[in-house]
Amino acid sequence: MKRTHHCNELRKADAGSPANIVGWIDSVRDHGGILFIDLRDREGKTQLVLDPENSELTKIFGELKPESVIQASGEVHERDGDTVNVNLPTGEVEIHVVDLLIHNQSKTPPFPMDDEADRVGEELRLAYRYLDLRRPKNLETLKLRHKASKAIRDYFDANGFLDVETPMLFKSTPEGAREFLAPSRLNPGKFYALPQSPQQYKQMLMVAGVERYYQMARCFRDEDLRADRQPEFTQVDVEMSFIDREDMYGLIEGLLKKVWQETLGTEIETPFLRMPFEDAMNRFGSDKPDLRFGLEIKDFSDTFRESDFKVFSGTIASGGSVKAFNAKGLADLTQGELKHLEETAKSLGAKGLAFIKSENGEWKSPILKFLSQSEQNKLREDLSVEDGDIIFFAAGDWESSCNILGRVRLESATLLEKRGKIERSPTDWKFLWVIEFPLMSHDEEQGRYVATHHPFTSPVPEDIELLDSEPKKVRGQHYDIVLNGVELGGGSIRIHQPDLQKKVFEEILAIPADVVKSRFGYMLEAFTFGAPPHGGIALGLDRLVAILVGRDSIRDVIAFPKTQKGQDLMTDSPSVATDKQLRDLHIRSVLPESD
RNA sequence: GGGGGUGUAGCUCAAUUGGUUAGAGCGCUGGCCUGUCACGCCAGAGGUCGCGGGUUCGAGUCCCGUCACUCCCGCCA
Numbered sequence: 324m325k326r327t328h329h330c331n332e333l334r335k336a337d338a339g340s341p342a343n344i345v346g347w348i349d350s351v352r353d354h355g356g357i358l359f360i361d362l363r364d365r366e367g368k369t370q371l372v373l374d375p376e377n378s379e380l381t382k383i384f385g386e387l388k389p390e391s392v393i394q395a396s397g398e399v400h401e402r403d404g405d406t407v408n409v410n411l412p413t414g415e416v417e418i419h420v421v422d423l424l425i426h427n428q429s430k431t432p433p434f435p436m437d438d439e440a441d442r443v444g445e446e447l448r449l450a451y452r453y454l455d456l457r458r459p460k461n462l463e464t465l466k467l468r469h470k471a472s473k474a475i476r477d478y479f480d481a482n483g484f485l486d487v488e489t490p491m492l493f494k495s496t497p498e499g500a501r502e503f504l505a506p507s508r509l510n511p512g513k514f515y516a517l518p519q520s521p522q523q524y525k526q527m528l529m530v531a532g533v534e535r536y537y538q539m540a541r542c543f544r545d546e547d548l549r550a551d552r553q554p555e556f557t558q559v560d561v562e563m564s565f566i567d568r569e570d571m572y573g574l575i576e577g578l579l580k581k582v583w584q585e586t587l588g589t590e591i592e593t594p595f596l597r598m599p600f601e602d603a604m605n606r607f608g609s610d611k612p613d614l615r616f617g618l619e620i621k622d623f624s625d626t627f628r629e630s631d632f633k634v635f636s637g638t639i640a641s642g643g644s645v646k647a648f649n650a651k652g653l654a655d656l657t658q659g660e661l662k663h664l665e666e667t668a669k670s671l672g673a674k675g676l677a678f679i680k681s682e683n684g685e686w687k688s689p690i691l692k693f694l695s696q697s698e699q700n701k702l703r704e705d706l707s708v709e710d711g712d713i714i715f716f717a718a719g720d721w722e723s724s725c726n727i728l729g730r731v732r733l734e735s736a737t738l739l740e741k742r743g744k745i746e747r748s749p750t751d752w753k754f755l756w757v758i759e760f761p762l763m764s765h766d767e768e769q770g771r772y773v774a775t776h777h778p779f780t781s782p783v784p785e786d787i788e789l790l791d792s793e794p795k796k797v798r799g800q801h802y803d804i805v806l807n808g809v810e811l812g813g814g815s816i817r818i819h820q821p822d823l824q825k826k827v828f829e830e831i832l833a834i835p836a837d838v839v840k841s842r843f844g845y846m847l848e849a850f851t852f853g854a855p856p857h858g859g860i861a862l863g864l865d866r867l868v869a870i871l872v873g874r875d876s877i878r879d880v881i882a883f884p885k886t887q888k889g890q891d892l893m894t895d896s897p898s899v900a901t902d903k904q905l906r907d908l909h910i911r912s913v914l915p916e917s918d
Numbered sequence: 919g920g921g922g923g924u925g926u927a928g929c930u931c932a933a934u935u936g937g938u939u940a941g942a943g944c945g946c947u948g949g950c951c952u953g954u955c956a957c958g959c960c961a962g963a964g965g966u967c968g969c970g971g972g973u974u975c976g977a978g979u980c981c982c983g984u985c986a987c988u989c990c991c992g993c994c995a
Contacts (some may be wrong), residue, residue: 356952434929446987480958546994777995
């Protein structure tokens with residue numbers, strides 16, 4: 324009673340031969356006498372024909388419910404010309420069923436199993452994730468994800484990389500993301516932490532002489548969720564010895580080329596564009612710019628340095644910047660849309676969102692009366708303002724004026740796209756490397772420098788001397804790979820000199836010496852036993868696959884994702900632990916006061 | 919921690935200014951139908967309007983609170 328074919332296998336040439344297939348009932352069409360079933364498995368559909376002459380079969384007609392699992396055997400018949408279904412690869416044949424076994428009868432599913440279900444609330448689909456995944460569209464996503472990981476594994480294997488597993492029970496290192504803790508039964512009062520990434524282990528593998536390492540690494544971060552952030556996710560983790568940045572760019576460009584070939588059959592162009600962090604911020608207001616459209620930001624600090632408009636000149640006098648971009652063709656935006664853009668700007672710390680509309684041959688703006696003719700001319704020229712355009716401004720410190728206009732630029736793109744004035748095709752692949760990030764940034768809250776990426780990133784050689792004098796100006800040998808406004812991954816050349824690493828920890832990041840010793844002591848020691856120069860990168864596999872299949876949320880490409888509150892609605896986790904479990908682990912729950 | 923959105927039948931949605939018995943499509947149940955393929959036709963069942971409170975002669979609709987899901991800010995070395 325073994326199946327002989329899957330549901331997308333039989334063709335005209337099979338006519339006359341016996342077949343035995345299994346699958347889920349996709350639909351039943353009962354004509355009173357003759358009855359048709361579309362049987363579905365993960366490969367496709369095949370039509371079964373149940374003839375009323377077979378009285379054994381007629382008895383169970385009433386039990387053939389959609390989504391039931393059945394097995395059917397019979398003979399493959401070629402269909403008559405006018406009954407061929409051109410929409411199915413198996414549409415030229417059907418199986419005339421002799422025997423039919425119901426393996427498992429299905430209740431009526433809580434939501435439709437066709438493409439209609441894309442509109443069904445995610446809450447319900449997550450509670451019945453096994454049904455949602457059963458839909459062909461979602462099985463295709465799992466298949467594509469598999470193809471992507473296989474391409475990745477094949478690529479690294481072919482390039483001499485070793486797949487090495489690293490511990491999930493790691494040590495708590497409070498720098499960085501909040502961690503999930505795992506209590507240790509054998510060590511009362513002590514805890515492991517689940518890794519935010521295998522960063523330190525992979526560097527130790529380099530010291531160990533592995534030379535080329537990769538891993539599909541599960542990572543855990545106990546931070547708030549987003550469409551592109553889950554508390555556990557998968558990272559394509561890579562580390563190599565004896566390389567420089569150029570080697571890494573080439574390696575990853577080759578990897579992505581192969582992934583695109585193997586999953587979509589698409590050729591992407593390499594090498595990728597490279598853009599320094601500062602340019603990305605200045606031109607696009609983002610460290611992960613979407614290059615599928617223009618609307619570039621320009622700096623007008625020089626233009627407004629002496630301006631009568633005090634909001635601008637005052638900002639510049641106190642060291643800030645005035646920036647603007649032309650949202651080309653958006654002068655017809657509605658009051659509501661303008662208000663929304665203002666809210667966006669304000670949510671990023673702007674006091675408001677200054678704008679100038681160019682409509683019917685004249686400029687209209689609440690701030691126009693403050694701007695001199697030469698200032699207006701400069702804007703018109705530098706931003707190529709034409710009728711129907713609208714200029715948006717931001718004034719503030721360099722970083723926040725970039726960020727504000729970066730967001731307004733993205734929102735404007737959405738509005739322009741609705742009007743058909745620009746296009747952001749999900750298959751217009753605009754890759755780039757963002758490079759030369761600052762090694763550290765000043766944390767206002769903590770009043771000290773923190774590593775922009777992580778504290779193991781090596782400074783670019785010519786900036787090392789600035790470490791003591793102007794740490795802010797030191798650029799790191801860090802690189803991010805960006806695609807269509809999404810940060811796919813990032814990495815760096817690491818520090819492999821114990822003295823430099825110690826200096827970064829203690830002097831620049833101002834981590835107390837005893838903390839450095841307890842947390843990173845083993846690492847500093849490891850670097851004294853022959854540490855090779857090395858570097859690496861990590862790519863978010865979930866984001867990569869989401870982009871490949873054109874989904875906005877990584878939940879769509881994870882088999883069992885969690886909701887925004889970190890719950891799995893299917894298994895109803897997390898859940899309370901028993902008193903015995905807690906006792907064994909030497910811990911106690913202290914619930915927040917509810918009043 | 920903060921801001922926005924959503925919540926009405928199993929599913930997707932509608933319900934005028936607060937006003938009679940809350941509707942439609944799909945699905946489901948029953949019946950008819952021997953070439954359909956999202957089969958068709960006929961009939962029927964199905965509602966804690968997320969939950970709690972308030973205003974009102976009267977609340978799906980207005981107000982307050984709360985829960986869930988979601989988008990974003992903070993956060994994510």
